[in-house]
Amino acid sequence: MALLDIFNLTKNFDGLVAVDNVNFSVGERTITAIIGPNGAGKTTVFNMISGLGKPTSGSIIFDGLELTKVKEYKLCGMGIGRVFQIPKIFGELSVLENVMVGFHAQTRSDLVKTGLHLPSMVREENMIREWALKKLEMFNLLESEEKLAGTLPFGNQRLLEIARALATEPKLLLLDEPTAGLTPAETEVLKNRILTIRDSGTTILIVEHNLSMVFSISDHVIVLNYGKKIFEGPPTLVRRNPEVIDAYIGRRGLK
Amino acid sequence: MITIRLLLRGLFHKRILTGVGIGVLLVFPFIFSREYLINVSIFTGIFVVLLVGLSLFIGHVGQFSFAQAAFYGMGAYTSSLLTTRLGVAVWLGFLAAGALPGLTAYAIGSLTLRLRGYYLAMVTLALCGIFHVFVTEQYSITGGPSGVYGIPPLSFGKIRVESAASYHYVVWTIAVLSLIFSRNITKSRVGRALKAIEGSEDAATVLGIDVSGYKIKIFTLTGVSAGIAGSLFAHYVTYIAPGNFTLDLSIWLVVILAIGGVRNISGVVMGAGFTTIFPFLLGPYQKYNMLVFGIILVLVLMFLPGGITGVIGRKIEGAKAKLLV
Numbered sequence: 001m002a003l004l005d006i007f008n009l010t011k012n013f014d015g016l017v018a019v020d021n022v023n024f025s026v027g028e029r030t031i032t033a034i035i036g037p038n039g040a041g042k043t044t045v046f047n048m049i050s051g052l053g054k055p056t057s058g059s060i061i062f063d064g065l066e067l068t069k070v071k072e073y074k075l076c077g078m079g080i081g082r083v084f085q086i087p088k089i090f091g092e093l094s095v096l097e098n099v100m101v102g103f104h105a106q107t108r109s110d111l112v113k114t115g116l117h118l119p120s121m122v123r124e125e126n127m128i129r130e131w132a133l134k135k136l137e138m139f140n141l142l143e144s145e146e147k148l149a150g151t152l153p154f155g156n157q158r159l160l161e162i163a164r165a166l167a168t169e170p171k172l173l174l175l176d177e178p179t180a181g182l183t184p185a186e187t188e189v190l191k192n193r194i195l196t197i198r199d200s201g202t203t204i205l206i207v208e209h210n211l212s213m214v215f216s217i218s219d220h221v222i223v224l225n226y227g228k229k230i231f232e233g234p235p236t237l238v239r240r241n242p243e244v245i246d247a248y249i250g251r252r253g254l255k
Numbered sequence: 256m257i258t259i260r261l262l263l264r265g266l267f268h269k270r271i272l273t274g275v276g277i278g279v280l281l282v283f284p285f286i287f288s289r290e291y292l293i294n295v296s297i298f299t300g301i302f303v304v305l306l307v308g309l310s311l312f313i314g315h316v317g318q319f320s321f322a323q324a325a326f327y328g329m330g331a332y333t334s335s336l337l338t339t340r341l342g343v344a345v346w347l348g349f350l351a352a353g354a355l356p357g358l359t360a361y362a363i364g365s366l367t368l369r370l371r372g373y374y375l376a377m378v379t380l381a382l383c384g385i386f387h388v389f390v391t392e393q394y395s396i397t398g399g400p401s402g403v404y405g406i407p408p409l410s411f412g413k414i415r416v417e418s419a420a421s422y423h424y425v426v427w428t429i430a431v432l433s434l435i436f437s438r439n440i441t442k443s444r445v446g447r448a449l450k451a452i453e454g455s456e457d458a459a460t461v462l463g464i465d466v467s468g469y470k471i472k473i474f475t476l477t478g479v480s481a482g483i484a485g486s487l488f489a490h491y492v493t494y495i496a497p498g499n500f501t502l503d504l505s506i507w508l509v510v511i512l513a514i515g516g517v518r519n520i521s522g523v524v525m526g527a528g529f530t531t532i533f534p535f536l537l538g539p540y541q542k543y544n545m546l547v548f549g550i551i552l553v554l555v556l557m558f559l560p561g562g563i564t565g566v567i568g569r570k571i572e573g574a575k576a577k578l579l580v
Contacts, residue, residue: 093451105462
């Protein structure tokens, strides 16, 4: 069954058609990859799914609900998590606090409750601290718990951002080029993490340039070029499709 | 040696500093019985209340507002007019003085803070101008340029706050409570959300944070706290006029936070104290105040980004680290 269905999705930026009538579905508990050259509209598609920019036309159905009419900040609570191409961690918060922000949508203490330091707020605070520590433990970031997130090395910043996104307990996790800037060893670690996340029941939609990784982990691949979908199918078929090879991989790319 | 170390560590401890501060406030009217020194303390307290919301808005949301003088004036005029013209109980006037600027801030914030960028800063500049023209021109309501006089002292039921010393305690109770309130906010779920918004609005949004909602709430808080400060001011001086609430004051408040350090409570207290004693410091050279102030601002921005308390905070952290070795 599909968790996410995208119908005729189009985005215009002042006359430039960044995404042009794109349709695809993402099956539950699968890893679906979107590939394509720079400027193909991959990040724009991600933005529309995660609420950062409304589509010009088309619809996005997630878990049976139309997303384009939902307020952008409510998508997180509905089960959509997002990791950015360049990690957007909060550099002035500690590593632990970054993950605690991930529990925002699951907690309720408002301005008055926190200002008055009410017991219910303290209980909630202790609870999410525990939860956040568990997430850090999963990602081997426990020893950096108190450091400012901005001081972490790049690879760990990316892991922290994924840990933070998982704290929101997403049904669908959007990963935008997660291996960009990572060393081969770090990429390997991350690849295994992604598989673990999928196995624990989270559906993954990934934009990625590292094709050997894409072909080894994904169940389904969507190829975009100039905002249009030019092909989709299982990895084995994508790497043999001549149109895809022309547009993106190059004739000598994969032998 | 060890005792000296322990003593130094103790002095650097925030709780002890806070305790010493509150102790000084408690005995202040007994030690400094001269009216003008108590005035300094009262006005500092009023400025703390006036700055506390603004410091959250600038330091934790990353937005600017020049509406503070208008909200301050709105609070002062609301409780003055309600109590002198309509004979409303002072405590009710005091509450209304917090509510009206709060509602105004909510309305303005709802209209402008949904947009990205610094539109609010521009709108608040205009608000200050409009407020000033309104209170100056609407003679029949506000008394025009001659202002409102004969404002009764603060009273809660039968308890009247008349002496300067008792006013000192009332003002500082409200000031300390508002500082605690704002500190609690910054150390909590809401504070993290605000820092997240300042860090990246996109990242905050995908984590479920209502970015414009929080901006509007904190802006509303700037209105409420300024209104309360305005009411405290009016019922103490018993006479207010449009000249107390000009755009100059709004700009001064934003700048003084930049100098004091916008991120922490000591920056707010320092800014408030400096605002009160600055005219005294210059003495006969009053007319050069803007020049001196400008030079201080430029020097702070060049050499102490993060403000004076930001730098002191870092020095203390450094000294602590050395002492603990």
